[in-house]
Amino acid sequence: MHEFEYLRADEVGRAVATVAGDPGASYLAGGTTQLDLMKDGVLAPDRLVDITRLPLGGIACDGDMLHVGAVTTMEELAADRTVAERLPFLRQALLLGASVQLRNMATIGGNLLQRTRCRYFRDPAVSACNKRLRGSGCAAVHGAARMHAILGASQHCIAVHASDMAVPLVALDAVVRLLGRHGERSVPLTEFYLLPGDTPDVENVLSRGELITAVEIPLLAPETRSTYLKVRDRASYEFALTSAAVALRLDGGVIGEARVALGGVGTVPWRAPAAEAVLRGAPAGEEAFTAAAEAAVVDPFTVEGTAFKVELAKRTLVRALRTVTAGAP
Ligand code: SF4
Secondary structure (H helix, E strand, O other), rough: OOOOOEEEOHHHHHHHHHHHOOOEEEEEOOOOOHHHHHOOOOOOOEEEOOOOOOOOOOEEEOEEEEEEEOEEEHHHHHHOOHHHHHHHHHHHHHHHHHHHHHHHHEEEHHHOOOOOOOOOOOOOOOOEOOOOHHHHHHOHHOOOOOOOOOOOOOOOOOOOOOOOOEEEEEHHEEEEEEEEOEEEEEEEHHHHHHOOOOOOOOOEEEOOOOEEEEEEEEOOOOOOEEEEEEEEOOOOOOOOOOEEEEEEEEEOOEEEEEEEEEEEOOOOOOOOHHHHHHHHHHHHHHHHHHHHHHHHHOOOOOOOOHHHHHHHHHHHHHHHHHHHHOOOO
């Protein structure tokens, strides 16, 4: 592994100044992705700034908003009572997203910034990867690509966004709080990630040294039903082939509010506003569910290995909608 200097940050502003002023520096939180990539030679920072002792943890409820510090662990968030009661599909996504050992290490900010699982990205022996080296090509487009994206993809990159947690978060209109050398700002999670286009190495709107400090999550109304359905090749320790996060409010069998997002198929966590528009005001049933699924998966970019995901993504959403409405009066 490339040698690096380890620094434990003792103040948020100094940590930001350090990373912003040094192109070789990176933040270190739980390290569950970053250390793997360093051992594999994909990442080679000269300096790691450990932010886990900074006062950026904790969960606080303020009215209908949950404030989650960036170094809160996945397990802490999954165990939170408000999450269990008001954001059940987020809890499901957290529990399905990693083993308990990983959940105890991995942070919420780190989860949002986790790197792709694309095998070509993670293998420095593969030279063609635009995400590692812009302009080098994309080995996945002509290679084995079963786990790759069909939405938001381009011929330059079809890497899928791997986070389960981010899928219900985009459905909820969560907002990330950022701190950089020029101050604080808030960015909706739906605008935080960037599509690959011809620059897949640029994955989000963060500027050099900018740090996620917190995530603001609107709570669902108590009467809202929600579910997170994850389809994968085996029942645990596996990433999603497809997933669907659905939250619906029903009023006498008619759908009022609808929130829908897909995972495992997008280069970014994939909000599906067209599907939500189909569902809103429709009687809860197969006709609306099927129409919503058709609206959710439009203009897919497929390669040989990923073509099956078009149908699977639609069926995943239909099944999630059936599940969330089952037994409704
Ligand atoms: Fe690299 Fe993206 Fe192609 Fe994977 S899909 S090889 S990450 S450019």
